[in-house]
Amino acid sequence: MNKKTSFNWLGAIQIGLIGGVVALLVSLIGMVEEFSQRDIISGVITMGQTLIVIAILMAGYFAASRAAGEAATMRAISGALAGLVASALLTGLVVIIPPLNLRSIFPNASPALINILTFNQETVVGILYLLITGAVVGTLGGLIDILPAQIRRSVVLALFWVGLLGLLQELIRVTLTNMPQVGAALKWMFGSRGLSIPGAVAVFIVVAGGNYLWAARGGQVQDRFRALPPTQRRASQWGGALVVIAVLLYLPRILGPYLSEVANIVGLFILAGLGLNIVVGFAGLLDLGYVAFYAIGAYVMGVLTTNAIGQNAGQIVFGPEFSFWQALPIAVGAAVLFGVLLGIPVLKMRGDYLAIVTLGFGEIIRILALSDFLKPYIGGSQGIVEVGQGEIGNFVFGTPQTLYYMIFAACLLAVFISWRLRDSRPGRAWKALREDEDVAQAMGINLVATKLLAFATGAAFSGLSGAIFASKVGSIYPHSFNLLFSINVLALIIIGGMGSLPGVFVGALILAGLPELLREFAEYRLLMYGALLIVMMLTRPEGFWPEATHRRELHEEFGAEGEPRAEIVKTPGGAR
């Protein structure tokens, strides 16, 4: 930056304008009004207001960080300026809506929106309030930038958690009714429509404080953990895993039927995601027709187990009426078979070409399912009903809370297989393939076998997911298996972190769990997806929980001697 030029006011105004446009957009498409039905903090701030606040806060933050190198006051002032400009744009909206009647173009530019933006005040007073709030929020954004990095991280994380808990408070309270004592103890945290003020403060303090302390002391804890003897360390890792599994096993009792159903949907996405993670995340084969294997698993399960057989509408002409457990391995096997069959023609394709061809496969399967030609066998558009349910003795996997255990077991199996494969010889071959196909082949890796193995494994998980899905829903229709499924699964891998196993869970929770919990905002789902993907690509392209590099060089038996072995011989470049 040129020191001679005076302070960059234009930059702050520019960023303020961007923030204002974002705030305008979310207002005009109706998100602010719609989201105002939910409070984050009861009686203080609604979700709709939060959207605008976030836009202005970000503008203030970026304006301040653009002024990096200036004095702290100048950075705060440029944050305030950006906030002021952003809110000025919103006041413009307040001013022009009544005389111009924009509703023919923007149906959501309603009086209700104006009331929200002017805090239910008279126009002039409201505008003043809006401008002041904008400047204050912008300043706060600037202050966030001024904070030392670690405190900033803690504060932002704490704000995020306050928002998340406020958003989900209804669910949390429903859950708490299943645990009366805990619920009573935590009652003060929730207001009538969101977190109570003390609840919000408590969440903020706990998260910010906890995060700050962990950042300061966590390293020591980790060091102490690493210093443990390997057997003890492994034991505590297994212990931790067992505790998590025990909690997960108990979960459906706490969650109740509705939330268990949400957990099941997330679980099926995790299962499919783990499969696609092998194909795309490990082996780097961009597959956009992944839904095909999900559909095959579901349809094989449907055809083999349905009781609705006959000549009437809604019935198929042939079905062996297998039990769920007889059909399950066949469904998975069929998915694997198709994984290999569809893999063979695309062996020579890479990147975009592979994506387009697999996209076509996905559509072919869906259209076949819809076709009149196959209608007698798989039901056409009327689908297959009365799909069988799994049972063990008297235990029927029929309700969400029982199905949970089946899906849980399937996920556990898939995670186990993925985890074991990740650092094995086949797993390394996949990753080498992802990095550089030609060189991988020149390292002696058989491309045909390696690719087909990836397709087959991915298809197996997807087929398993589809088969359980068919049994869970009880009836399957072609429209369940559209392109959006493939895109959802791919997006959850990207958002979680390519090739990362925990990333699949995070991605599935965000992309499959949140939309289920926020059903009333379903019409904005794809918009949020797009925004989320863009923000992710810009700020965190590696995903929320990227794959960790595995430290394997200094293993116990090697490091035990203290120092790594001295170099055997002098080699080039050693004395750089």
Next chain:
Amino acid sequence: MPSIITARQVTKRFGGLTAVSSLDLDIAEKSIHSVIGPNGAGKTTFFNCVTGFYQPEIGEIIFDGHHLERLTSDRITALGIARTYQNIRLFNNLTALENILVGQHPRLKGGMLGAILRTPGTVREEAEALNEARRLLAFVNLTGKGDQLAKNLPYGDQRRLEIARALASRPKLLLLDEPTAGMNPHETEEMTGFIRRLRDELGITIMLIEHDMRVVMGISERISVLDYGEKIAEGSPTDIQSNPRVIEAYLGRGSAAEVPESVSASPAG
């Protein structure tokens, strides 16, 4: 000395351009053999023909009794040929150690079921592979850097890691494509010593593309010179330095009489 690899009449065309033209080449076992020539002479194309990246239109390449012309690169590697690349091609998002483990791929047998169930055989094999990888890291002087991502290593380390990855398949013949490119004189000198050690200690035959004439003249037992895809000369370093056709190829027609000595000193290209 018997030759480990024999090329006969190898021809590779790209459209109208003949990159390698009727090339005959014999590499003696356990020798260091350099292939030199001006840019575009077909050196790397020939390497690519040997390693299965390209398939020559005409001619045959016989390694250890096997015809290589129609084999894919993975099978050629399994026969015992490894290579490095002119512009480093490591697996960037894998660690140095993982790069070497991938290099051992053809020597290992562990399959999918073994990996999932962690059978004793697989566990043993993996442990051995890990030890071998550590040994190779030490051999190329990268001990302690094994857990870093390949892309984060400095340039010289990447060059040596690429050689370690190539060595991991325990090749009989190693093809090095400009191993000292981009190195300073000191690093170059060390790399030269290292290449010699590969042959002396591990008994690997080395085939080398190199532009730095000090390196070429210093370590080669035999040199083949290519120009426009044809072999124009072959012989010991001293033969090559005084060969008028070589000087002409490097410096242009008419230069041979004027500057007979300069080839040996000036790096070409």
